[in-house]
Amino acid sequence: MFGKYVLALAVTVTVAAVGGHGAAAAAAPARPAPATPPQLGAAVNTVMLAGGDGRYVRTLLGHYGSVTPEYEMEMSQLEPARDRFDFARADRIVRFGARHGLPVRGHTLVWDEMVPAWVGAGHPTRPQLLQILHHYIQTVVAHYRGRVEEWDVVNEPLLTDGSLRPSIWERVIGPGYIALAFRWAHQADPGAALFVNEYGAEWRDAKEQALHRLVAGLRRAHVPVSGVGFQAHLRLDAHPPQAEFAGVLASFARLGMRLEVTELDVRAGGRAPLAQRLTEEAAIYRSVAAACRAVPACVRITTWGVTDAASWLGESQRGLPFDASYRAKPAWRALAAAVSRRG
Ligand code: XIL
Numbered sequence: 342m343f344g345k346y347v348l349a350l351a352v353t354v355t356v357a358a359v360g361g362h363g364a365a366a367a368a369a370p371a372r373p374a375p376a377t378p379p380q381l382g383a384a385v386n387t388v389m390l391a392g393g394d395g396r397y398v399r400t401l402l403g404h405y406g407s408v409t410p411e412y413e414m415e416m417s418q419l420e421p422a423r424d425r426f427d428f429a430r431a432d433r434i435v436r437f438g439a440r441h442g443l444p445v446r447g448h449t450l451v452w453d454e455m456v457p458a459w460v461g462a463g464h465p466t467r468p469q470l471l472q473i474l475h476h477y478i479q480t481v482v483a484h485y486r487g488r489v490e491e492w493d494v495v496n497e498p499l500l501t502d503g504s505l506r507p508s509i510w511e512r513v514i515g516p517g518y519i520a521l522a523f524r525w526a527h528q529a530d531p532g533a534a535l536f537v538n539e540y541g542a543e544w545r546d547a548k549e550q551a552l553h554r555l556v557a558g559l560r561r562a563h564v565p566v567s568g569v570g571f572q573a574h575l576r577l578d579a580h581p582p583q584a585e586f587a588g589v590l591a592s593f594a595r596l597g598m599r600l601e602v603t604e605l606d607v608r609a610g611g612r613a614p615l616a617q618r619l620t621e622e623a624a625i626y627r628s629v630a631a632a633c634r635a636v637p638a639c640v641r642i643t644t645w646g647v648t649d650a651a652s653w654l655g656e657s658q659r660g661l662p663f664d665a666s667y668r669a670k671p672a673w674r675a676l677a678a679a680v681s682r683r684g
Contacts, residue, residue: 379601383647409446411645414449445485482529487530489533491533503550587632591636631679633680
């Protein structure tokens with residue numbers, strides 16, 4: 342399992358940057374502050390939980406109110422061979438959550454990445470792939486029924502231009518894979534909140550508009566979608582103006598969606614002095630939190646990890662609220678202050 346974690350760090354280097362967004366701001370609607378501030382959550386993983394370093398668990402429990410398994414609920418982890426399910430690592434996180442009263446976000450049922458090799462190797466026909474996906478969703482969601490509060494049912498379904506992201510699901514099943522996944526998840530646990538989760542949709546642009554059309558279409562078709570997750574993998578040189586993100590959130594709130602920031606981090610590498618980069622990073626954390634705070638439907642902000650020492654971005658990007666020695670960074674202070682501020 343350590344290998345998996347190292348692999349995740351290596352993958353970082355090849356992941357495309359979320360850049361290239363214009364900075365044209367849209368006016369944020371004036372809204373009263375919600376009575377309850379958004380809850381703070383963190384992605385956690387079993388390597389760090391079991392790592393023997395009490396600082397990780399102490400920092401987590403001292404500052405966060407919910408958890409997301411960082412990779413333990415990917416399909417390649419949960420069904421590594423056909424019909425052989427392995428819940429051991431994911432169960433550890435769910436038990437940890439229950440023990441400490443932390444709700445768990447399930448991440449993620451259907452994604453174009455982390456699909457185990459056996460799925461494509463059999464060159465499934467459409468009926469065969471439908472059966473594979475139905476069996477997978479039914480088994481996993483039923484296993485965690487009543488214990489996982491909400492699921493990212495479909496992860497990253499769109500490309501930057503707003504078209505559907507190619508995947509084995511989209512290619513073999515067709516665009517209808519999205520609605521089917523939600524219906525099957527709902528059947529397996531009618532009490533779970535079901536999310537579509539996307540990155541790079543924090544700006545008003547083609548991808549964000551396509552996401553809006555996608556969710557509106559699902560609602561019209563009475564598909565049981567309850568929420569939209571905005572990953573918010575941001576960078577010092579690519580982050581949405583606060584008013585623009587608040588406007589995006591408000592437009593999804595009007596669709597009746599529960600909203601969350603699901604994977605917040607900020608790539609803060611570069612040649613500028615570290616103190617300057619950390620100050621700029623904190624301003625981005627503050628702005629994301631303030632945008633969420635301004636929209637009552639935005640109920641949770643999850644950071645994609647706790648400490649820079651274990652970020653998928655690598656420690657040098659300094660992406661998270663706590664440094665490698667578990668000291669709170671300016672980003673933590675900005676985040677904590679912005680979620681609790683009234684008005
Ligand atoms: C990252 C994780 O940190 C890794 O552990 C994982 O294996 C893959 O990449 N969008 C997502 C997350 O939805 O699952 C990704 O997580 C980051 C991008």
